[in-house]
Amino acid sequence: MNRFWHRYIRPLIDIAQPSRILEIGADSGWNTRNILEYCQAKGAQADIVDPAPRPSLHEVLKQYSADHYRYYPLKSIAVIPQLLTPDIALIDGDHNWATVYSELNLLHANAEAAGLPPPIVISHDVAWPYARRDMYYNPDDLEASQKHPYAYRGMLPGINELVEQGMNGILANALHEGGPRNGVLTAIEDYIASAGIDFHFYKLPFFNGLGVLIPAARMTPALQQLIDSFFTAESLLDACIAIENDSMHLRAILAQTETCLSRRTEALERARSVIETLSRRIAELEKQPVH
């Protein structure tokens, strides 16, 4: 999600001028730092939610006054009912239908209770691979009816089934892509369909996808103008450049990995040769009579 910050999220925040921001899924704190910078500059408040962040999040939090944030080491579903309604919610937590749909509805219910429109929601992972496929950080946390059959296998674009050599094979991914109640984007669409109020929804379909969900009651001409600017030819060309940079970066990592693999393969070949030599010699020695 951090790759969207400067070009998309920060301008949205600047226009919307939120007094309270919710971040679900802080991870290492990269976006948290940006959020807290904004809060510090504008006197806003942030609620940071992540039950299992990387240690660097605490380093980030320490750099800012606790006047501007509260950190909740809990699951979003447990925290949201305890929070005041944010103006903007950034969602990058557990990427499955049940969690995202619950998060959106809990935010909605909180807002309703406060007599406010639901927050603007900026959600990561509305494109492949988790737009139409659930992923569970801890499958045991969900009821059986809340999850699809899953496996710790990876994914490849365009292939419905999981594959051993695919991406994110270290996570519990739903066996199949698509269908009802599957994936982050599906959850957002289902929420929109059932919420009973009007929304504007926009999707930037790269870097795993960024969804921007704006309740009609929070839409302003300035916000609309900004959103429209995301989809101009110039802006999309900039996106192409960013994607190309990312691609080149990944190719560099691939080249580095191939270098390592080549060295390791050569080393193992040498090791095999050593072992074969030793094995032959041992066999010869064992044939010699014992004196």
Next chain:
Amino acid sequence: MMKALRPSTQSGPVEGVVDELVNHTLRGWACASGNDSPHVYVEVRSGSQVWGADALAFRSDLAAAGKRGGHCAFAIALDPMPSPGSKLTVSAITADGKRHTLRGSPLIVPAPLGGATPAHDQPDVLPLPISADNLCGSLDQCGPLRIRGWAHWLDHSHQPLTLSLWEFERELLRLDANQWRSDLAELREGDGCCGFEAPLPAELGDGELHTLDLRRSDTGASVLSRPFRMRVRNLQASSTARQDGPAPLTRIPAKRKVTLSVIVNFYNMRREAERTLTSLSHSYQKGADDFDYEVLCIDNGSNPPLDPAWIERFGPQFRLVRPSRQLASPCAAINEAALQAQGDYLAIMIDGAHLLTPGVFHAARQAWEHHADAVVAVRHWFIGGDQRWLAVAGYTRQMEDRLFERIQWPNNGYELFRISAPIGESPEPWLEGLSESNCLMLPTSLYDRIGGMDEAFDQAGGGFANLDLWHRASESSLGPLVSLVGEASFHQFHGGTTTNVEDAEKDVRVRAYANAYRALRGKDFVGVPPSRLHFRGSLQSEFATGIRQRSLIPLRLGITEQIRPGQLPVHFDEGAQTYLQSVYAECGLHHGVMWMGQPAGVAPADLINLQDIVYQLRPDAIITVGTECGLVGFIDTALDAMGSGDTRILCISPASIASTPLPRVTVLQGKADDPHILATARHWTGSAETVLVLYDANSSAAFSLTSLQAYGALVSYRSYLVCLGTLFGQPWLGYSNRQPLQTIREFIRDDKSFVVDRSWNRQLISTCPSGYLRKIGDPVTAAHYDPTLDEFASAPRFPENVQ
């Protein structure tokens, strides 16, 4: 992205972190490595000032993260509070007197709060640890409606524990910490019977910040580190749209009185109406000859409209009511009809497609004889079963007609159970909680008092209006809530708003209805739990007991070649799955699983799983520990079939193996946890790239955390450590002293690179539930590449190499 487990914050003999300094209290956690280590003492220094406390308090997140069973949190009150800008050094002191600086130290005392929301105006975030002398637990939830948590004595004594919620010196409520909670049992917190839960006093729901304390009822001692602040949203006043329900109805007293007025709503369902009205007639309802009732039939805008003369054919007590307003929602029409009703009781049938069994009126009458204010609810079933899916598959009204013909309805109305399924296909259709009734019978005075149907539910069909009526009636009833057993309403196939549409469309509609309900009531809809219901009746049909009689549906309709996509959690829930497994285990059916004349020791599905794992991994080396000969033979055969000639198998067995030697199998006799055996296994594994370990937890007495760690260390990245026989240590075998599951839990808690891969347990019957442990952590990336590993010493110089 969030990760499943909070990572350790510091390596070395002591780990821990300073979490926060809020309101003079410094919080964090610290513990020495190893679960059995003594607790550490945490010291805070600022200049000459020193504070300290034992890091012993319980925190559920630490328990979940495997940090000293959760008993390593600290909360140190800094009194007097150091001045802003002061540096606080926080150290953990171990039993040997050594100091270890905690992550987050030193900490600078912040300036007084000047932000938008001062901290002292903020509520505390739950859960909060409960920690006192010999007591631990957690306050998990306080609001908006309930308070919930758990607490037990550290010595696990069974002395009753009662807690009290206080606001200053006023006791608000008492909580007995004696409720069983499965999650606590899973965490092995006592015997799991230490939960507490109760509704919060309504006075707390004023939207104001309250300072509350949780104390022991017997001694009055606080069990929290300090009082906590809680703001419980005012559900009644915070939203303009919110309301308890409609205003009471005002009725003009009827000139003539009857006992019951049935109000049944029709909209474009002439075919269904005929059966429904028949089921309401004197000739059909048993024991109702002397029962005076009327039936008000609403035609809510049907095209063509229902004919009054046709309605009156069903009996003199039947009459047609045309609502004065045509609305998509039937609520207003039902209220209008209700105000014309002459009965002391009303039966509300919002969907006229429901027909009844013959004893409904008689059972209701008996309930009212027993208690005049009883609210009587009839549960609903579906003719033909899953009508939504059947509709997609080609089911028609004509096919449904054939079902009715087959049971010769209406000769015996209880035969309806033969051709129907209960809502949700519940395996216990009579004893569950109740969300709605399509024949809800209640005193007219109650209906009027609660304002009848809430016309704010303006969706076509009424949305959750019927659920809402039942809920409000249940809340306001002066009598018992009677759920009839053995009598039911049966939904006929027609174009209803949720019952006869595709699953996805129904899903969207129901979610929209649920949201509309929440917008109106300010809370999510909750059905009435079984504990509030009085069950009354008897089973007049052997087919009414549940869904297990599905095969008894007496007619092959020949609708489709498709098989309905099942939903395992719905159609065969966890309880049923556990029962199936327990029967399998206790009957020892796995003893009959053989491979080429040798016992395999696992369920057939596990054999297939292992074959699939071997096929996917193509391991270089497989280590089996304590497995049956047949399983080793099976793996060997599978490898042959796959052309994996180079794969080696090391078979570690405590006893000698009598089977035919296999070329790829090396047998090692001895105990799995014998250091010599372990060293030999490590040596045998050598440089094998992909290593799979199959460890029979059931047959090996050596199955322990230590040996699991030793063999786990041999498993290669993305391969498996399969613990066989875990079925025989499942919690439901409560009498068993086998604890492999507990050992596995401890293993994966300590070794984060392994996860329990339950995807291999999908075939329901497995002798290895929770036994497929996959190594998914600690991958080597280019960034972590160690080039020194590529350096090998050259081959030793032998005489023949010397020139």
